[in-house]
Amino acid sequence: MSRPGGRTGRIRRQVLDAVRAELVEHGYDALSVDAVATRAGVHRTTVYRRWRDVGGLLADVFDTAGDDAWQPADTGSLLGDLLALNDQILAALTERPPATMALIAASFRSEDAARALGRFWEDRYARCEPIVGRAVERGEVPPGTLARPLLICATAPLYHRLALMRLPAEPGLAAMAARTAALAASTGAFTAPEPGFTAPEPGDI
């Protein structure tokens, strides 16, 4: 699917804006290709042909969300970078209207949407890996520190509380999660475990 300007790109933007607006205003149950087409002012045949169904529309919303040039902030320290990242995640999970939460909820309704959300998050975490590379270069964490578990440790508590437990953000939650991850990383918690330490066998998947 082509992205940039021109009629194709304009139609795509109109349609995906309509998906997000319908989802936030009326929820997944009211989401339909016809409602999206009407709201977007685009012929329904066009929408069916290009996106097939609600799952295809949602998947494209996630894919478009990843079509940006987003990079994590480079604040000069691991803790600063993780604090900035968590501030952004907190803002997304508590935004009004709750577009991000509506998309997460929709991912439990559609396999296509679930896969697309997984791709989106994978891509975001991949873009965050330089945070850890910079921390290694600065000597803040040991060489061999694994980026992904460090980033998950820093961010997962926010998702756990806001997206799964559906509780309000506690003051300091984002900061404490960032601080914990940075401190743990500095003590070598995210270097590959010594052989024999963890339960899994070499052949485990």
Place this chain on the structure above:
Amino acid sequence: MSRPGGRTGRIRRQVLDAVRAELVEHGYDALSVDAVATRAGVHRTTVYRRWRDVGGLLADVFDTAGDDAWQPADTGSLLGDLLALNDQILAALTERPPATMALIAASFRSEDAARALGRFWEDRYARCEPIVGRAVERGEVPPGTLARPLLICATAPLYHRLALMRLPAEPGLAAMAARTAALAASTGAFTAPEPGFTAPEPGDI
């Protein structure tokens, strides 16, 4: 609602077993009071009167799940306790049929179910707090270590990967999350932050 034996307790068990079975086999969309009543062999009027609707049924499934005597294992070390806890969470999130995942997904469909799942998790984390108390007593972590953020740090990466990103468990994920939390806790990462460290203001909610 009374719990133990007798006709009332038996009917409740039959009905809630039917909710879980219907949910796992046919999904939330096919879940209805009538289908549950039929499967349970209970008169539909009884089900409507006691549970009102699908949300009420799901909420009671979560509430019943918390009606057990579950306690976290006491293995003699903080790391051992967290490893045992994560093994149980991993088993629940990957069980076949995927009853736990179906219940989590359903919590995105019903406010009643979401609140009941939140209560269930709150209760589980409260029961896990002695893990941290024992670690303080053994001198493994500093006095003043906060139980909840430590427990969330240890467990959230599993939920993040399996329940939100819907990715398969990586080998060692459960062990690494437990190890990270234990190591971070030993260095004082979960004691209340010094005043002025975190961004939030005293009035923040």
